[in-house]
Amino acid sequence: MRSPKPDLRGELREHPFLRGMDPGFLQAIEGATQERSFGTGDPLIREGEAAKEMLLVQQGKIGLELVAPDRPRLSLLTVGPGEIVGWSWLIPPHIWLSDGRALKPTRVLAIDGASLRAVLEDRPKDAYQFMLRLVPVISRRLQIARIQVMDIHGV
Amino acid sequence: MGSETAAPPGSHEGGASPWAPAPYRVVERAQETADTATLALEPVEPAPPPGFVPGQFHMLYAPDIGEAAISISGAPSDPRRRVHTIRSAGRVTDALTRARVGDVVGLRGPYGRGWPLREAEGKDLLLVVGGLGLPPLRPVLYEVLAHRDRFRRVEIAYGARTPKDLVYYDEIQAWRARKDLRFQVTVDRAGVDWYGDVGIVSQRIPDMRFDPSSAVAFLCGPEIMMRGSAQALVDRGMSRSSVYVSMERNMKCGFGQCGHCQFGPYLLCRDGPVLPYSSVERYFALREL
Numbered sequence A: 001m002r003s004p005k006p007d008l009r010g011e012l013r014e015h016p017f018l019r020g021m022d023p024g025f026l027q028a029i030e031g032a033t034q035e036r037s038f039g040t041g042d043p044l045i046r047e048g049e050a051a052k053e054m055l056l057v058q059q060g061k062i063g064l065e066l067v068a069p070d071r072p073r074l075s076l077l078t079v080g081p082g083e084i085v086g087w088s089w090l091i092p093p094h095i096w097l098s099d100g101r102a103l104k105p106t107r108v109l110a111i112d113g114a115s116l117r118a119v120l121e122d123r124p125k126d127a128y129q130f131m132l133r134l135v136p137v138i139s140r141r142l143q144i145a146r147i148q149v150m151d152i153h154g155v
Numbered sequence B: 001m002g003s004e005t006a007a008p009p010g011s012h013e014g015g016a017s018p019w020a021p022a023p024y025r026v027v028e029r030a031q032e033t034a035d036t037a038t039l040a041l042e043p044v045e046p047a048p049p050p051g052f053v054p055g056q057f058h059m060l061y062a063p064d065i066g067e068a069a070i071s072i073s074g075a076p077s078d079p080r081r082r083v084h085t086i087r088s089a090g091r092v093t094d095a096l097t098r099a100r101v102g103d104v105v106g107l108r109g110p111y112g113r114g115w116p117l118r119e120a121e122g123k124d125l126l127l128v129v130g131g132l133g134l135p136p137l138r139p140v141l142y143e144v145l146a147h148r149d150r151f152r153r154v155e156i157a158y159g160a161r162t163p164k165d166l167v168y169y170d171e172i173q174a175w176r177a178r179k180d181l182r183f184q185v186t187v188d189r190a191g192v193d194w195y196g197d198v199g200i201v202s203q204r205i206p207d208m209r210f211d212p213s214s215a216v217a218f219l220c221g222p223e224i225m226m227r228g229s230a231q232a233l234v235d236r237g238m239s240r241s242s243v244y245v246s247m248e249r250n251m252k253c254g255f256g257q258c259g260h261c262q263f264g265p266y267l268l269c270r271d272g273p274v275l276p277y278s279s280v281e282r283y284f285a286l287r288e289l
Helices: A008-014 A023-030 A113-122 A124-150 B091-098 B131-146 B169-177 B201-207 B223-235 B277-284
Strands: A033-038 A043-045 A053-066 A074-079 A099-112 B022-033 B036-043 B057-062 B066-071 B082-087 B104-111 B124-130 B154-160 B182-187 B215-220 B243-246 B274-276
Touching: A008 A023, A008 A033, A008 A099, A023 A113, A023 A124, A033 A053, A043 A053, A053 A113, A074 A124, A099 A113, A113 A124, A124 B223, B036 B091, B036 B104, B057 B082, B057 B091, B066 B082, B066 B091, B066 B104, B082 B091, B082 B131, B124 B131, B124 B201, B124 B223, B131 B154, B131 B215, B154 B201, B169 B182, B182 B201, B201 B223, B215 B223, B223 B243, B223 B277, B243 B277, B274 B277
Parallel strands: B124 B154, B124 B215, B154 B182, B215 B243
Antiparallel strands: A033 A099, A043 A099, A053 A074, A053 A099, B022 B036, B022 B104, B036 B082, B057 B066, B057 B104, B243 B274
């Protein structure tokens, strides 16, 4: 028996990043949202490629990785259910700054970046609320990166 | 299960002088990581050593080199065997990590106040651990697992620098397989062969399952990690007095005489190393300390 298709509308409204946002805003982005699934090891995003979507993680785990010439691929952060991947869709030139790879079977809600930007431009109050959610994510990840740079477990 | 201090602060073995170490023989050695080894020591003399409680430390003496304060990382149920996990970070610890089975080293103590395990009985117990903060908390885990029915949920979050820096790797796998506790591991950075979590350990706190009104947390690791983790626990509703941290400073005498380990109003070798976050929070912010 096939399982029923997940209720994307409900999942969008209940994702911790969007929970409590104005119903009109959520309705405006529903049509721009798709579900995507990835197997272990599958790439979700790739550094240098166009950042066309905002990803809301529903299940699984995503490793955000950096690749540099003559260095092994480095995993710097894992992101799990309830978290988001990426803000490059918002910031010109809309290019991903890291790779993202599924570390276990993963399901995300992908919101089309161009549509989301258009909705945010049309709805400044909602855009402000959206930013009040996005900026703390960026701030936390910056703080994590600072602590990683400090190498606090080193001697 | 013991109280906070099995031996009174300042107690020691080794005869009349509190500075004289007793001889202990290395009976077992395990290489944990490239720079970290675990030594099991037993007294050369037949007299039984004083008991200890989780969170206390010994002053270990590398012959002809010097002493270092090292937390006890073995089970309190086997008090004759004193287990220490030591990272090579200087002349003394380098010599200790190179000790071989059969070598004799010196030992004073145990010293300090340990983890208030009794306070956690009947409550959820959280251990938030960074790097070599796991060895001082391993005796807590042994005690909890020996008396599992005395505690409600037990949640552990352990962060290390890289997967290669995880200590007690096999034991961690066994703990992670248990149904009666939850053991999360995260590393600061990793290669593509690591499928676990990457980030910092305080990130795991929002995922920990506990009742903030009836939980006790023990934090051990780098100070910046404990500060961030304590705040994350307070943000989740825990009281500052239910969060305990293990402070590290330059311990010398071990019994509150020399003052080397002063931290605000506390001499950590005597008043600590375990202290409630409510007592030390204000001193965390003072750069001069």
